[in-house]
Each structure stands twice: as structure tokens, then as C-alpha cells.
Amino acid sequence: MALTIIESCVNCWACEPLCPSKAIIEAKPHFLIDAKKCSECDGDFAEPQCASICPIEGAILDAAGLAVNPPGSLTGIPPERLAAAQAEIRAR
Amino acid sequence: MELKVKSQGGCASSGCGSSADRLSHLPEAIRAKVNNHPCFSEDAHHHYARMHVAVAPACNIQCHYCNRKYDCSNESRPGVVSELLTPDQAVKKVLAVAANIPQMTVLGIAGPGDPLANPERTLETFRQLSEKAPDIRLCVSTNGLALPELVDEICKHNIEHVTITINCVDPDVGAKIYPWIFWKNRRVKGRKAAEILIAQQQKGLEMLVERGVLVKVNSVLIPGVNDAHLKEVSRVVKAKGAFLHNVMPLIAEEEHGTFYGLMGQRGPTNEELQTLQDACAGDMAMMRHCRQCRADAVGMLGEDRGHEFTLDKIETMEIDYTAAMARRAQVHAEIEANRAAQRTQSGEVFVSLASLKRPAPKKTETRPVLMAVATAGSGVVNQHFGHAREFLVYEASATDVRFIGARKVDLYCSGGDTCGDAETTLQKIIRTLSGCEVVLCSKIGYEPWGQLEAAGIVPNGEHAMEPIEEAVAAVYREMLESGRLDHAPAPEQRMSA
Known part of the structure; x- marks a missing residue:
């Protein structure tokens, strides 16, 4: 049971100090999670901390390989509404 | 009746600190913090x-x-x-x-x-x-x-x-x-x-x-x-x-x-x-x-x-900060002496209100003018037009000179500009200066001079090394006296000031 950081990570450091298991490794080209240490914050927090502050949709995957923050989840605009939202914003 | 060009308008009209005397209403302790x-x-x-x-x-x-x-x-x-x-x-x-x-x-x-x-x-x-x-x-x-x-x-x-x-x-x-x-x-x-x-x-x-x-x-x-x-x-x-x-x-x-x-x-x-x-x-x-x-x-x-x-x-830099601090204190004292001298000098610039109004007898107020200034610092007009990476825009009116804002002439990123590839740097600068009728600089080349003038922006290199607000006030006065303020600016200058 562990989360994974993938290449869309922008190395912003936000997750690193939050990890209760010290599982986040500063690395190039992007940060990594030590799978042996990661507990997905079980027992420490209701939600995994790294995925709760990560600003990039899709940069952190769960144990099943699915994005914890899927497309649209952080902007608040689901992909199917993107075109409509864009039209509204362009009209400003 | 005499009207002091610089300090009219005060804090509210121009933003605190548009000139040193606009900070003068602040308590001494705060002035020291922002000076x-x-x-x-x-x-x-x-x-x-x-x-x-x-x-x-x-x-x-x-x-x-x-x-x-x-x-x-x-x-x-x-x-x-x-x-x-x-x-x-x-x-x-x-x-x-x-x-x-x-x-x-x-x-x-x-x-x-x-x-x-x-x-x-x-x-x-x-x-x-x-x-x-x-x-x-x-x-x-x-x-x-x-x-x-x-x-x-x-x-x-x-x-x-x-x-x-x-x-x-x-x-x-x-x-x-x-x-x-x-x-x-x-x-x-x-x-x-x-x-x-x-x-x-x-x-x-x-x-x-x-x-x-x-x-x-x-x-x-x-x-x-x-x-x-x-x-x-x-x-x-x-x-x-x-x-x-x-x-x-x-x-x-x-x-x-x-x-x-x-x-x-x-x-x-x-x-x-x-x-x-x-x-x-x-x-x-x-x-x-x-x-x-x-x-x-x-x-x-x-x-x-x-x-x-x-x-x-x-x-690789070895810094002796004790020595640096002594030099810094000396430089700061020089800057303050220079600022004090500028303040004294600008206190002497007065414009007669009567002379301001004389060329436009039918109007109760002469129109304000935006001017762009090329400066490399120290509060004076001291930069060559071609060396300016930004221009400071001032608005001169019959009652005061106020700072409006800075306009960059090399925009944030060189790629992906929306203005089209054929546009030259000079054309971009002219577009950036839209709304301005004058550009003050220490010097300017022949080529940009002509193009600026054609675009309705008059280059002016006659006030090099003068304090900015005084130079702007002086040019405004010249425009007034020559009757240029009797007419509205060219249509393209009225837009997007």
C-alpha cells in the first residue's frame, strides 16, 4: 500500500514536510515516494497529506495506479464542462 | 496667484510617496520606515x-x-x-x-x-x-x-x-x-x-x-x-x-x-x-x-x-560585511543628500496660475497630458530612448504632476506575442506608449524620433538630467504656451491611456 509520484510533478516541495512517514524523497527529475515507508497516512490523517496539497492533477497515483487528483478535480471544472467554462471566461 | 507644481494633490491623488514631500504628512516614525x-x-x-x-x-x-x-x-x-x-x-x-x-x-x-x-x-x-x-x-x-x-x-x-x-x-x-x-x-x-x-x-x-x-x-x-x-x-x-x-x-x-x-x-x-x-x-x-x-x-x-x-x-565571492556596511552607509548618505538637493530645487519651481490659464481663455481647465519618461534611476531624466526597458508614465495637469505607472517595453516573455510577427520592436514600443503625447529621454536616435513623431508622440531630449516631475511640468508649460493644449490629442492618443 503506497502512493507514487510520477513525472508531471513540478518539485514544489509542498508535500515533503507534511509526510508523517518521511517517505518523500527529493530527487531529480522529480520527487519520489519510498514505497516501503509510505502508509498512505493511514492512522495519522484522514486523507493522504501529499495528495491533499499537491497542486498538479494526476501527479500522485494510488496503489491501483489511478490519479488521486483526476483531471478537473483541482480546477473545480470537470473535463466535460471545460469548453463551456472557457467560453464564459473568455466573455469577461 | 502662484501654484506650486509638485506637491499639489497630495497623497490621495497620487499615491503615497509619489514625491518625497507627499510623505510629509506621515508621522516621523513611519516616514523613517518607508523612506x-x-x-x-x-x-x-x-x-x-x-x-x-x-x-x-x-x-x-x-x-x-x-x-x-x-x-x-x-x-x-x-x-x-x-x-x-x-x-x-x-x-x-x-x-x-x-x-x-x-x-x-x-x-x-x-x-x-x-x-x-x-x-x-x-x-x-x-x-x-x-x-x-x-x-x-x-x-x-x-x-x-x-x-x-x-x-x-x-x-x-x-x-x-x-x-x-x-x-x-x-x-x-x-x-x-x-x-x-x-x-x-x-x-x-x-x-x-x-x-x-x-x-x-x-x-x-x-x-x-x-x-x-x-x-x-x-x-x-x-x-x-x-x-x-x-x-x-x-x-x-x-x-x-x-x-x-x-x-x-x-x-x-x-x-x-x-x-x-x-x-x-x-x-x-x-x-x-x-x-x-x-x-x-x-x-x-x-x-x-x-x-x-x-x-x-x-x-x-x-x-x-x-x-x-x-x-x-x-x-567564489568573499564578502567582508563590516567593510561593506561602512560603504553602504556612505552610499546611502550620498543618496539622501542628492534627494534633499532635488527637493530644494523642485521647491523653487513655481508656475503662475494666471499664465497657465491665459492661452485657453474659453476653458475653465486645461486638459491633462500623459508623458512617458526614460530614467535609469535617481529620479531624473537620464536614459537614452533606445536603452529603456520600461517607461514611467506621468500625468501633467494644470494643478499637479502625478505618477501613473510603469510600462515595460520588453514584455514578460519573448515568445507567443499576440501582436504579430511583422511588428518591429519600435512599433511595439509605440503601441506600449499609447495615450502618451510626449516621451522624455536623455537622447534619442533619428529613426525612432521620426516614427514617434509620426505616431503623435513628441520626443523631447531637452530636459536631460533634470528631476522627472519638474521636467514633466516644464514640458506641460511649454505645450500650454505654444497652444498645443487647445486641441484634443490625436484620436489614437485618446485611446487606452
Whole structure:
């Protein structure tokens, strides 16, 4: 049971100090999670901390390989509404 | 009847610190705090430099105008840096810059994330600097979310200036700007997130004011989102004791990868920005000289000398800070002597109100004129037209000369310009100067002279080395006397001032 950081990570450091298991490794080209240490914050927090502050949709995957923050989840605009939202914003 | 050109209008009409005497109404203790702070005093920014150190990468909120991928060295905008520094590296860099650029008086921590979301790194940098470089003012910018909890920590490090970015006081407006915040170990989204952020910002502002810290409020003007709302923001923060309000234009380009950039949100025109700043000015002092600098900027506000102080370069610099401090004190004394001389000189410039009105007897008021100025600092007209990377725009009228804002002529990023490939640099400059009828510089070449004149902008190199506001007043007087103010400006000049 562990989360994974993938290449869309922008190395912003936000997750690193939050990890209760010290599982986040500063690395190039992007940060990594030590799978042996990661507990997905079980027992420490209701939600995994790294995925709760990560600003990039899709940069952190769960144990099943699915994005914890899927497309649209952080902007608040689901992909199917993107075109409509864009039209509204362009009209400003 | 005689009318003093410079100091008419005072603080409210021109933003505190548009000239040194506009600070004169402030209590001595506050004047001393802002006198050499280039961001808190417009007059100071002609003479003193600042630097930011990028020690704070993490952020606890998301703003729709920000992209956390911050590695482009060609862009100049908040949140962008080239090298992330540890506190030790940052301290070394500050001492190196202070020794090499003695007019650098202020060290700010402004990101690239939120400085208070990285309290250990930020506070460790301040702790070391307050010990090693007591002659440098320390200041910090924040989105305010973590501010209330850290106010006392901040005050411990002798920080007298704090900037809070407050884009709204209404959570419904906030929900369109902030998609989420990280709060008490959870991601909070939507209106609820904005509500918490706003409450924390306002509480932090109140706590800082209680402790005597000068607070500048930055607001990003986002057309169609908070433009109508910012007057209310200005009123609220003023009532709570903020010192200065800085309304900045949204920067949103597709290539920046921000939400607003990708979605096609537009930034405000120069005219929209100025109109809003003027509308807020009734409530409080407005800052108009902000250059929206990078989180690792070094130098005078309009310039960035960061490339001279990269990690590999400062590694080899040996700094004797005791000697540097003595030299810095000497340079600061020279600057102050120069400023005092300029003030005395400008006090002697008077224009007779009768002479101002004589050429336009049918009008009760002569029209104001915008003029662009090329300056390399020290508050005088001293830059060659072709060397200017930005122009300062002033508005001259029959009653005063006031600073309107700075316009960059090499925009943030060289790629992806929307104005078409065929446009030459000179044509771009002319477009940037739209609304201006005169450009003041120390010298100008034959080719740009002709093209500027053809575009209705009269180049003027006759006031080289004169204090800016005096030179602008003198040109206004010449225009008045020659009858040029009897006519409205050419149509293309009336647009988008």
C-alpha cells in the first residue's frame, strides 16, 4: 500500500514536510515516494497529506495506479464542462 | 496667484510617496520606515534597490493566476524563479548583493510559493540576516492563510513591512479566484475555501496593524471577476489600518500554463487599471510603481541583476560585511543628500496660475497630458530612448504632476506575442506608449524620433538630467504656451491611456 509520484510533478516541495512517514524523497527529475515507508497516512490523517496539497492533477497515483487528483478535480471544472467554462471566461 | 507644481494633490491623488514631500504628512516614525523602501515609497524606488530570495517553494493555496511550475528564466512575474535556495545559500547571496549593490536596502521573501507555508526556511533566513546584516530591512509577502499563527514569530525577527495579497473580501468572488486551500491537513475547495482564506487574511492584517507593522495589500485586478469588488477591498483594508494598496494587473498568457492563461481570461487594459486605481485612491494611498517582480529579483525595481549573483558566482565571492556596511552607509548618505538637493530645487519651481490659464481663455481647465519618461534611476531624466526597458508614465495637469505607472517595453516573455510577427520592436514600443503625447529621454536616435513623431508622440531630449516631475511640468508649460493644449490629442492618443 503506497502512493507514487510520477513525472508531471513540478518539485514544489509542498508535500515533503507534511509526510508523517518521511517517505518523500527529493530527487531529480522529480520527487519520489519510498514505497516501503509510505502508509498512505493511514492512522495519522484522514486523507493522504501529499495528495491533499499537491497542486498538479494526476501527479500522485494510488496503489491501483489511478490519479488521486483526476483531471478537473483541482480546477473545480470537470473535463466535460471545460469548453463551456472557457467560453464564459473568455466573455469577461 | 502662484501654484506650486509638485506637491499639489497630495497623497490621495497620487499615491503615497509619489514625491518625497507627499510623505510629509506621515508621522516621523513611519516616514523613517518607508523612506528607503523602494516598494513602500514611490520616491524611494528611484534611488534604492531590493532583492528577493527564493527560499520558499511550497504553497498552501492555489490561485488561478499561478502555475507552480516555475523554472523559466525569461519570464518576469511573481512566482517564477530560476534557482531555489537553502537559507544558508540565501544569506550568502544577500550579503554578496548588499556588498556589490550598496543601494539595496530591502530583502524580501516572496516565494516562489508562500513564504509562510515554509516557515522554517523563511524564518531561518530572517534570523541569520537580522544578525549578520542589521542594515538591511526585512520584509515578507504572503497570501495570509498561515499569517495569524505566525504573526508573533514574524515580529520577533524585526520585520516592519508585510505584504498580504488580498483579492477579495467576498467568498463568492474568492471562489472564482481560489479553487482550493490546504487547511488543517485537508484540501478545502470552493466557497468554503475562500471563506477561510479571507477570514485568515483579515485577522492577520488586524494583528499586524496592532503590532505596528506596516502592511501593504496587493490585489490582482481580474476583469469580470473582482474589478467591481476591489473598491470594497480597498475600503475594508484601509479601515483596518493597511498602509498602502497595490492594485496590479492580472498577467495571463496561455504559455504561462496558468488556469486563467489556458482558459483565456484577459488581463485589464492600462486604462481599466488606472481607472480602478483612481477610484480606490479616494479611500487610501495607492501604489502605482509595482513591477510585479520575480521571487528572485535583484536590483532596482525596473531591472533584474539576478544573473550576476547565481549560486556558482556567489560561491567564489568573499564578502567582508563590516567593510561593506561602512560603504553602504556612505552610499546611502550620498543618496539622501542628492534627494534633499532635488527637493530644494523642485521647491523653487513655481508656475503662475494666471499664465497657465491665459492661452485657453474659453476653458475653465486645461486638459491633462500623459508623458512617458526614460530614467535609469535617481529620479531624473537620464536614459537614452533606445536603452529603456520600461517607461514611467506621468500625468501633467494644470494643478499637479502625478505618477501613473510603469510600462515595460520588453514584455514578460519573448515568445507567443499576440501582436504579430511583422511588428518591429519600435512599433511595439509605440503601441506600449499609447495615450502618451510626449516621451522624455536623455537622447534619442533619428529613426525612432521620426516614427514617434509620426505616431503623435513628441520626443523631447531637452530636459536631460533634470528631476522627472519638474521636467514633466516644464514640458506641460511649454505645450500650454505654444497652444498645443487647445486641441484634443490625436484620436489614437485618446485611446487606452
